[in-house]
Amino acid sequence: MKIGLVGSGGREHAIAKTLMKIPNRDSLFVYGSHHNPGIERVAKSSKVGDFRDVERIGDFFSSNGVELVVIGPEVPLIAGASDHLRSNGMKVIGPTRAQAQLEGSKIFMRDLMKRRVKKGTLAWREVRDVASARDFIAEVGQVAVKPVGLTGGKGVWVMGVHFDTVDAALEKVEYLIQTDGILLLEERLIGEEFSRMAFVSNNTISPMPVAQDFKYAYDGDQGGMTGGMGSYTMADGSMPFLNKDDLEQADAILQETVTAIEEETGEDYRGFLYGQFMATADGVRVIEYNVRLGDPEAINVMALLNMDTAILFEEIAEGILKKEEINFFHQASICKYLVPSAYPASSKEQAVIEINEKEIEEAGFSVIYASVAQKDIGLETLGSRAVALIGLGENVFELSDKMEEMLKQVEPPTIRHRKDIGDERVIRAKIQKMKELRGMSS
Numbered sequence: 020m021k022i023g024l025v026g027s028g029g030r031e032h033a034i035a036k037t038l039m040k041i042p043n044r045d046s047l048f049v050y051g052s053h054h055n056p057g058i059e060r061v062a063k064s065s066k067v068g069d070f071r072d073v074e075r076i077g078d079f080f081s082s083n084g085v086e087l088v089v090i091g092p093e094v095p096l097i098a099g100a101s102d103h104l105r106s107n108g109m110k111v112i113g114p115t116r117a118q119a120q121l122e123g124s125k126i127f128m129r130d131l132m133k134r135r136v137k138k139g140t141l142a143w144r145e146v147r148d149v150a151s152a153r154d155f156i157a158e159v160g161q162v163a164v165k166p167v168g169l170t171g172g173k174g175v176w177v178m179g180v181h182f183d184t185v186d187a188a189l190e191k192v193e194y195l196i197q198t199d200g201i202l203l204l205e206e207r208l209i210g211e212e213f214s215r216m217a218f219v220s221n222n223t224i225s226p227m228p229v230a231q232d233f234k235y236a237y238d239g240d241q242g243g244m245t246g247g248m249g250s251y252t253m254a255d256g257s258m259p260f261l262n263k264d265d266l267e268q269a270d271a272i273l274q275e276t277v278t279a280i281e282e283e284t285g286e287d288y289r290g291f292l293y294g295q296f297m298a299t300a301d302g303v304r305v306i307e308y309n310v311r312l313g314d315p316e317a318i319n320v321m322a323l324l325n326m327d328t329a330i331l332f333e334e335i336a337e338g339i340l341k342k343e344e345i346n347f348f349h350q351a352s353i354c355k356y357l358v359p360s361a362y363p364a365s366s367k368e369q370a371v372i373e374i375n376e377k378e379i380e381e382a383g384f385s386v387i388y389a390s391v392a393q394k395d396i397g398l399e400t401l402g403s404r405a406v407a408l409i410g411l412g413e414n415v416f417e418l419s420d421k422m423e424e425m426l427k428q429v430e431p432p433t434i435r436h437r438k439d440i441g442d443e444r445v446i447r448a449k450i451q452k453m454k455e456l457r458g459m460s461s
């Protein structure tokens with residue numbers, strides 16, 4: 020089959036790898052924002068262009084006779100790439116433009132949840148003036164201040180985390196009123212976050228193993244928010260700080276959201292849905308929805324997928340997927356991004372790095388390429404998350420130690436990573452935190 024892929028980050032390299040794991044059968048055509056050296060290895064042809072230019076995306080795939088397209092990032096989905104490609108006769112993994120509003124507009128999402136899903140919600144207010152913000156803060160206490168549109172995971176300010184006083188909250192509010200005219204205030208939730216992603220097809224969700232993303236730049240959740248420094252999954256597919264009830268609640272919320280958005284748009288949802296949840300003392304709440312796979316979480320789950328991915332994706336796109344067919348390896352996984360030393364502060368830092376892929380593979384890990392380009396002088400970082408390492412194993416703690424040992428040998432001096440992703444003490448502290456929170460509520 021001729022398969023198209025939109026996107027050129029780590030998530031898309033992970034997708035490309037699993038799609039192309041059966042030798043000499045399918046061919047891959049990639050439309051990305053840069054030439055990713057890892058994807059180039061498995062692709063037949065690639066093109067660089069704007070993700071909003073859906074006509075150009077369509078022309079590239081049509082002229083190559085592509086039959087099935089996987090859309091990685093949110094920007095082309097929100098721009099209507101799925102609708103355009105489907106109208107040109109292609110099968111597509113990715114929701115329609117109307118459905119992508121779940122991620123594109125936080126107000127649309129909160130409103131849909133309030134009207135149709137009713138579970139997993141929290142107190143929120145659409146704000147256009149400071150007085151209304153002041154009233155809301157007086158009502159709920161601590162808040163999260165959010166732009167209503169896409170933020171790349173970096174534009175949210177949480178009281179008690181990023182600032183402490185009501186005045187500081189109102190300063191952020193004023194800033195967003197000036198820049199956007201509108202913003203979203205939410206009550207601040209306390210708990211542990213987890214990423215539950217699902218394939219959606221046939222009006223049904225087929226969940227993937229739960230992942231936890233480490234969003235802060237430095238160990239111990241210090242520094243600024245990033246797109247995600249790495250993520251782990253556990254062998255049982257859940258998180259050690261979640262109980263069975265939490266996971267059932269999260270899945271029920273995802274399913275009801277799919278049903279609601281399908282009914283409201285009159286279109287089947289075919290693609291990925293990613294619920295960013297918070298387990299709190301009184302149940303699971305939705306922090307946000309993404310209409311795509313998470314990055315880095317996709318790197319974990321695509322490595323764990325024990326199926327013929329091209330066939331699986333074709334079934335998703337045709338709307339005929341059967342939940343019972345889904346099969347993942349029952350192993351833990353850890354993914355860590357290596358990033359330029361100033362990331363996320365500077366997005367223009369370029370350095371040449373050497374990645375000894377052979378040595379990494381001999382140690383039992385794989386390399387995923389992201390924001391890097393292959394130049395004559397070597398592999399050049401482009402400023403954002405450069406390269407990820409992914410490993411699978413029986414025990415997440417042992418895997419974490421093994422990965423750190425290996426990184427001591429192979430990490431180039433100009434880049435860095437978080438050492439505490441999947442670390443035993445960190446995970447045990449999360450379990451303890453949730454125990455204490457739940458104890459307080461009873």
Ligand code: AMP
Pocket residue numbers: 163165170172173174175177205206207208209212234295306307
């Ligand atoms: P978002 O872009 O909406 O996913 O927010 C980015 C991050 O901000 C989340 O992953 C959380 O860590 C934090 N956050 C967002 N909303 C809330 C909230 N209502 N309460 C507490 N933390 C939040």
Ligand code: GLY
Pocket residue numbers: 172232246247309312313314315316
């Ligand atoms: N890892 C967070 C995201 O993909 O949005």
